[in-house]
Amino acid sequence: MTVFAHQLRAEQLIFWRNRESAVFVFIFPVLLFVLLGSLYDGEITIGNVDYPASDVLLAGMIGYGAANTAFAGLAISLVLRREYGILKRLRATPLPAVTYLGAVLTSSLIVFSLQVLTLFALGRLAYDAALPDRIGSLLLLVVLGVVAFAGLGIGSAALIRSGEGASAVLNVILLPMAFLSGAFGSRDYPAVLEAIANVLPLKYFIDLVYAVYLEREPIWDDPLAIAVVSAWGIGGAIVGARRFGWEPRER
Amino acid sequence: MTAISVRGLVKNYGEIEAVRGISFEVAVGEVFGLLGPNGAGKTTTVEILEGYRQRDGGDVEVLGFDPGRMEPSFRRLIGVVLQTSELWANLKVREVHRIFAGYYPHPRAVDEVIELVGLTQKRDARLKTLSGGQKRRLDLGIALVGDPDLVFLDEPTTGFDPAARRNAWELVRSLRALGKTVLLTTHYLDEAQQLADRVAVLRAGEIVKMGRPEELIASSGRAEIRYRRNGEQIVVETGELTRTLHELTGQAVAEGRELDGLEVRRATLEDVYLELMEDE
Numbered sequence: 001m002t003v004f005a006h007q008l009r010a011e012q013l014i015f016w017r018n019r020e021s022a023v024f025v026f027i028f029p030v031l032l033f034v035l036l037g038s039l040y041d042g043e044i045t046i047g048n049v050d051y052p053a054s055d056v057l058l059a060g061m062i063g064y065g066a067a068n069t070a071f072a073g074l075a076i077s078l079v080l081r082r083e084y085g086i087l088k089r090l091r092a093t094p095l096p097a098v099t100y101l102g103a104v105l106t107s108s109l110i111v112f113s114l115q116v117l118t119l120f121a122l123g124r125l126a127y128d129a130a131l132p133d134r135i136g137s138l139l140l141l142v143v144l145g146v147v148a149f150a151g152l153g154i155g156s157a158a159l160i161r162s163g164e165g166a167s168a169v170l171n172v173i174l175l176p177m178a179f180l181s182g183a184f185g186s187r188d189y190p191a192v193l194e195a196i197a198n199v200l201p202l203k204y205f206i207d208l209v210y211a212v213y214l215e216r217e218p219i220w221d222d223p224l225a226i227a228v229v230s231a232w233g234i235g236g237a238i239v240g241a242r243r244f245g246w247e248p249r250e251r
Numbered sequence: 252m253t254a255i256s257v258r259g260l261v262k263n264y265g266e267i268e269a270v271r272g273i274s275f276e277v278a279v280g281e282v283f284g285l286l287g288p289n290g291a292g293k294t295t296t297v298e299i300l301e302g303y304r305q306r307d308g309g310d311v312e313v314l315g316f317d318p319g320r321m322e323p324s325f326r327r328l329i330g331v332v333l334q335t336s337e338l339w340a341n342l343k344v345r346e347v348h349r350i351f352a353g354y355y356p357h358p359r360a361v362d363e364v365i366e367l368v369g370l371t372q373k374r375d376a377r378l379k380t381l382s383g384g385q386k387r388r389l390d391l392g393i394a395l396v397g398d399p400d401l402v403f404l405d406e407p408t409t410g411f412d413p414a415a416r417r418n419a420w421e422l423v424r425s426l427r428a429l430g431k432t433v434l435l436t437t438h439y440l441d442e443a444q445q446l447a448d449r450v451a452v453l454r455a456g457e458i459v460k461m462g463r464p465e466e467l468i469a470s471s472g473r474a475e476i477r478y479r480r481n482g483e484q485i486v487v488e489t490g491e492l493t494r495t496l497h498e499l500t501g502q503a504v505a506e507g508r509e510l511d512g513l514e515v516r517r518a519t520l521e522d523v524y525l526e527l528m529e530d531e
Contacts, residue, residue: 003354007353018339018341085335092331094324
């Protein structure tokens, strides 16, 4: 077994064994989808077209799930691992940093993929939501979401100093961003809020989910959205590369 | 064979000179102790040798490598026990050992290592259920699972109760029996005296004394003579034990007195250490 596969297995074990991360990262978006799905009825208008509410919510929750898993969840776990001294300890082993990061990223990809599958299965069974037919584009979307939000997650982890504050800080960023980006339903907001949403990566990521899932278009039909999501991810990764430290900040 | 060679090592943190040009060598198979109070530069020195920190001056060679480069081939050869670290609370002792074993080309058998550090009973226990002493033993276990040639122990028994400390000492002795080189930092003198083949006493970033514990004690030459006179405890400190003792006993014999509770105590490493810390 290669060191990468070994570390990926370890990451999966660590993730699923930790009840907080499994509930917060994996279960919570699924639960939110069930809750919102039972509240909304009828149709939601996206760009002058009416879609079944369950489909729009499912699309929004895929967006929220990507940001929750790869941005908030990853950042929290990186900050905690740094502050506990786990990263420092790992650095004294022969495990290469690139292999480690690759395994952490792939682990997030596995978690998010399972989440997307669960959302579609649940949407189908509980709300008769449509199934996607652009499977290739959907796969690309999942990978793009994890990689870009992981870039943001690593950048944020580099800027957050304390382990205790990490979860609060990230949720203060994540929840308003998700709300403004339309992750929880309609996007019918006043112009000011819409203007803010128009710079957020999650808004463009959800645009892509709409395109691929609701409009059944290939992902590359919206290059602007791909560009904005990627730019945020690259920006985060650059901050991470410059500022991320392996050693605890607080001690 | 030299495992560690340090020449004129300098490390500054801003204005503070944490390490001021120290030099020492550690032979293969030796247990070497860095002794000194908090802030003397022990951890800084060890972390430079482990590769965590870059030095500001001097030459350092560890197992033939420059540790500052953190090459994987170097990291395969060392085992590290940090002063403080927590691992994944929900994983089991055996799982964590297996994870670390997977990083090394020729790891030791996981169960064997768990047995060596005395955690066989706790093999399937989650880390969050371990006591402080058991966690330190886990730290040692994962430092040994890669079968390193050199083990760094940074204050391995700080916060231990006396029984746990004795257990930890047994472990370090077993490392010596395995032929490992050990670099140990401690601020406990009895620990250095018990475990180290040689010690370097650090004060304010400089080595003020180095040698085998017995040598350091002998070099002090100080001793104490205690006896009681008319129920009163008398303590005589002397640098010339034979002469002083001869005078005391000669006088007593001449006067036909008994020196009640006569006791002669040689200096311990602690006395030597306190002496070193005193003369600024």
